[in-house]
Amino acid sequence: MSSTQSTAQIAGSGEGGKAFPIPQGMSLSYWLQGVRASPLLDHRTTEQLSKSAEVVIIGSGMTGTLTAYELLTRPNPPKSIVILEAREMCSGATGRNAGHCKPDQYRGFAKYSELFGADQAKKVLEHQFKTWTRVVDYVRKENVACDLWVGDTLDVAMSKEVASQLAAVYNDYKAYGGKVDHINYISDSAEAEKVSRLKGAQALWAWKASTLYPWKLVAHLMKACLAKGLNLHTWTPVTSVSASPSIPAFWDVITPRGTISTPTVVYATNAYTSSVLPSFAKYIQPTAHMCDKVVPPRAYAGSRALQNSYNVRMPGGTSYSINPRSNTDGIILFGGNNPNQALLKAYLDADPNRLFDDSLSNFKPITDAVRDLTSTAFEGWSDDAPAAGIGPEYSWSGILGQSADALPFVGKVPDHPGQWICAGFHGHGMVHIFNCAPGLVTLIQGGTWADTGLPECLELTPERLAKINERANNVGKRVV
Structure with missing residues (x-):
């Protein structure tokens, strides 16, 4: 991977009360990148x-x-x-x-219920939907030029076990009185593959969400x-x-x-x-994550461009978030907790200062996981011969404030x-x-x-x- 590290020593406290440098690079x-003249x-x-x-x-x-x-x-x-x-x-x-404004509408119910009780868990999911609505309403009312897209976002389960786990949470939330009538739940794997365009999809849940230029x-x-x-x-x-x-x-x-x-x-x-x-x-624990910018091939460009945003749920609790920017330049942004995030975490843990360092870029295992998903799960992605300007171009780091x-x-x-x-x-x-x-x-x-x-x-x-x-x-x- 490549990294440019430039830090200023600022008195702070990391894990165990240790001082850490705040990165300035x-x-x-x-x-x-898109606003360098602002x-x-x-x-x-x-x-x-x-x-x-x-x-x-x-x-x-x-x-x-x-x-x-x-x-x-x-x-x-x-x-x-x-x-x-x-x-x-x-x-x-x-x-x-990665540019998502995607309210969780069922998936966090189990986790939040365990931590705060079912009533509070339901309120959190309702709060997220209200927040999304408020963002969309403000952008539209004020005519904010921020590439707002509103459409179906997909939670896609990529194994039978993941599909079963998500279905259990969905059903528990519905049984508790959670609002789910706006969610399209597709449990048939063939239909899930067709709608998501992902080979191996076992089930999906779809509802309205947004992407934008934050x-x-x-x-x-x-x-x-x-x-x-x-x-x-x-x-x-x-x-x-x-x-x-x-x-x-x-x-x-x-x-x-x-x-x-x-x-x-x-x-x-x-x-x-x-x-x-x-x-x-x-x-609040800082942890660096990576996002990848990917230029789609011909099979996913023009009239065949992706028309949904995604959270692709993988075995082992990992996932990809996908923002296809389908109403603007068609560049696809991949984020989330992808299957090689554990390798990034191990790299970060080797030097605690890296947890705060968003100068990190192009961590190869993260990009390799993106390549693996696109080449194996998206039908026709790799049909074209390799060409300059197509595929992952670069990645950058951002620091999550994990509560x-x-x-x-x-x-x-x-x-x-x-x-x-x-x-x-x-x-x-x-x-x-x-x-x-x-x-x-x-x-x-x-x-x-x-x-x-x-x-x-x-x-x-x-x-x-x-x-x-x-x-x-x-x-x-x-x-x-």
């Missing part, structure tokens, strides 16, 4: 940092930008909001994913925020946050370019949370009055953030959790953290 995702990438609203602000938001991805947007567009907005971004605008997970959606929100007075500073990493020694109830947000004092800090830092909030090293109990943390940071967090999306930020960030703003403005409309299990509470600690002690490892 980075691979360029498909999304970041002045937002290195925008600084003012030459110097403010000495103080009403609100300081750390992170300029979907969470940080939408939090600012909600604060600025509601009644009585703060007089000053500063967003601090360690590198380019929206260069973290939002700018590195960076451009954030850019649209960011421009609206800047027009309303937001102060954005890119390439301004936060090294620490500490109680102000001179202003009671204020926090000093410290950067290499100066210190900002504020009564309100928002951590929109996802996988990088423990670099500025060390106590969260136990609760210790599989769901994001939203709310007050315990024992840190004035500090708030919305992070730990476990690889599913696009179906959480558009409701979680507005919910966080409701709390910041004095609302109750009930006012947010979010599932109770998403709230960050001391009790939730205690349960995670108890489970970790009993099991001996983090629950993921």
